[in-house]
Every structure is written in structure tokens, then in C-alpha cells.
Amino acid sequence: MFNSALTSSCSRVLSGLAAALLVATAFATDADAVTPDEIKAKGTAVVGVQMDQFPWGFIDQNGQNDGFDIEIAKLIAEELGVDVKFERITGQNRIPLLVNGNVDFLVPSMTITEERARVIQYVIPYSSNDITVWAKKDAEITGNEDLGNYVIGVNRGSVFEPVLVKAAPPNTEIKRFDDDATTVQALLSGQVDAILGSVTYGLVIEQTGHGATYERKYKVADNFQGMAVRKGDQEMLDFLTDFVTRHTADGSLDTLYEKWIGVERADLPITLPGIDFTGKQ
Known part of the structure; x- marks a missing residue:
């Protein structure tokens, strides 16, 4: 599942x-x-x-x-x-x-x-579905500038990949994986220090018994x-x-x-640049 x-x-x-x-x-x-x-x-x-x-x-x-x-x-x-x-x-x-x-x-x-x-x-x-960084609780990652100090995993070809490339410092070591499942497994197995992806990654981290070790560090981008x-x-x-x-x-x-x-719903906007929510424009 x-x-x-x-x-x-x-x-x-x-x-x-x-x-x-x-x-x-x-x-x-x-x-x-x-x-x-x-x-x-x-x-x-x-x-x-x-x-x-x-x-x-x-x-x-x-x-x-x-x-x-x-x-x-x-x-x-x-x-x-x-x-x-x-x-x-x-x-x-x-x-x-x-x-x-x-x-x-x-x-x-x-x-x-x-x-x-x-x-x-x-x-x-x-x-x-906030785009989020996950890592061990003792990893000192509080913002994009810290990513360069770690090996970061991401799902190759997903919308997360260009977000990571843009957010991370140029010297960041990025490892790409074939899907979300292998990306999370790479974190849990120690192949990477942190991963960037869906806020729902936390559900699997928790369900597989790793909730005490890993945490959501910060939101990189809205989704x-x-x-x-x-x-x-x-x-x-x-x-x-x-x-x-x-x-x-x-x-x-x-x-x-x-x-x-598994987390609080964000305060969501009722307007976004370039989007008509009224149907009348």
C-alpha cells in the first residue's frame, strides 16, 4: 500500500x-x-x-x-x-x-x-500538498541555504525536482530516484541526508515506525x-x-x-495571480 x-x-x-x-x-x-x-x-x-x-x-x-x-x-x-x-x-x-x-x-x-x-x-x-524538506531531527536544516551542507534526495521527473534545483545552493549534492517510494526509502536507509517532496511523506515515515527519528523541517513552496x-x-x-x-x-x-x-491545513488563499476563481473574467 x-x-x-x-x-x-x-x-x-x-x-x-x-x-x-x-x-x-x-x-x-x-x-x-x-x-x-x-x-x-x-x-x-x-x-x-x-x-x-x-x-x-x-x-x-x-x-x-x-x-x-x-x-x-x-x-x-x-x-x-x-x-x-x-x-x-x-x-x-x-x-x-x-x-x-x-x-x-x-x-x-x-x-x-x-x-x-x-x-x-x-x-x-x-x-x-506543501513541498517540504524531511530529515533526521538532529539535522541542522532550517532553510534553503542549509541544503548545501547535506545530500538531498528527490523524485526524478516530478514537480519537486525543479523546485529543489532552484531552491538549493549551487554546490548541493542532489541524488535523484525513480519515484516517491524509493525517495523516502533512500532517506530511511541513509542513502541521503534529507529529501524534498510531498507533505504526505510524513505519513509513511510515521507508519513505518520512523516518526521518532525524522521530521518535517520546513516548507519550501506552496502547492x-x-x-x-x-x-x-x-x-x-x-x-x-x-x-x-x-x-x-x-x-x-x-x-x-x-x-x-496528519498535519494542520494551511490558511489557503482565495485569490492567486493569473487565476480567475469567479468564472466571470
Whole structure:
């Protein structure tokens, strides 16, 4: 399970994004807008979620969908008063599935980017997956300038790699590994002194019995995540924006995030440079 837990969707973004956007653009005018009332009328919300990305969305030992995004999707369906049908998404197919009408909306733990925002409509952030440095507790690492004193591991080809290259001093020794699982294992086995990657690495460090030895040192970069609807689905956008706003205010999103991710949910912005969250620009 832990290999799946460590395989973040971020590691596939760079290779799949361009193809996904091209396919999405081809289908962009084929799907009619969906509204909350239309979902209520049909009685089912079809929601695109991950099914192999613990703890965001995965299949549990009983064969049921579970995880942070799954609980949020169920809560949305409950507020709509409908059943929920989960549609499996990947880094490559999630945008096409949305714009061609296979799903009503996405609850995807998907990083908000300007490139994607040209094709899909983001809701204000509901989650984040901070890019973080992990190391032994006695390692003196408090900021980017300290990285040059250590051997740092990173998932080759992931979004984490260019972040590390930019953040670390020029003399830093960087070791690259094939995926998130081997990156974390490199830290635990002593192949590297520290690693840069997902905040959820801490879950596996804890679950494998190393929580007393290793810790999260500091956040290197933000990684804000948003649900998404099709361009023009203004009523659905407004509904989900209200959902995120209300459940941020009442603390329920914080509770779910801490339950699944193991750390406090960050204070998330409602505006980002180059991103229109209103659907009206």
C-alpha cells in the first residue's frame, strides 16, 4: 500500500499535462453545462476522484473508495441530496473527462496552475500538498541555504525536482530516484541526508515506525489544490465555492485534512495571480 501512498499525482504532471490539455481543448465545446439542480434531478453526482493516491483517494481493503477527497465528495453529494458515483481519474485523463462531460466536477487534489486554468474552471483552494524538506531531527536544516551542507534526495521527473534545483545552493549534492517510494526509502536507509517532496511523506515515515527519528523541517513552496468544473458551469462553480467557504469557516475541512494528511491545513488563499476563481473574467 505504501508504494501507492507515496506515488503522488505530481510526479506525472509534467509528462501528461500537455497531452491532457490538447485532448481537453478538442472536447471543450462538446459538453453542456451542469447545474446543482440538474444533478439533483438525475439523483446522482458523478465525481472524478483519484483511486490510487493514498491518502487523497484510494481503494480500501474492503474495495471501497476512501480518503480525504472521497469524504469531501460524499459531503458535497449529501448537501445536494443525491447519491455519488466515483469516476477514476489520472493525471492524464482528468481534464478530458471533465470537459467532455464524463464527470460533473472534479475533487482531484490537483495543483492549481495558470496553464490548466485556461481549459478548466478552478474553485477556490480547498487543500494543499506543501513541498517540504524531511530529515533526521538532529539535522541542522532550517532553510534553503542549509541544503548545501547535506545530500538531498528527490523524485526524478516530478514537480519537486525543479523546485529543489532552484531552491538549493549551487554546490548541493542532489541524488535523484525513480519515484516517491524509493525517495523516502533512500532517506530511511541513509542513502541521503534529507529529501524534498510531498507533505504526505510524513505519513509513511510515521507508519513505518520512523516518526521518532525524522521530521518535517520546513516548507519550501506552496502547492495549492482546487476542485474544478467546466468553463461556463457558473452555478456549479458558485455552489462549490460556497461549499469550500462554509466548511473552511466551520472547521470541517481542517478536521478532514488533519485526519488524512496528519498535519494542520494551511490558511489557503482565495485569490492567486493569473487565476480567475469567479468564472466571470
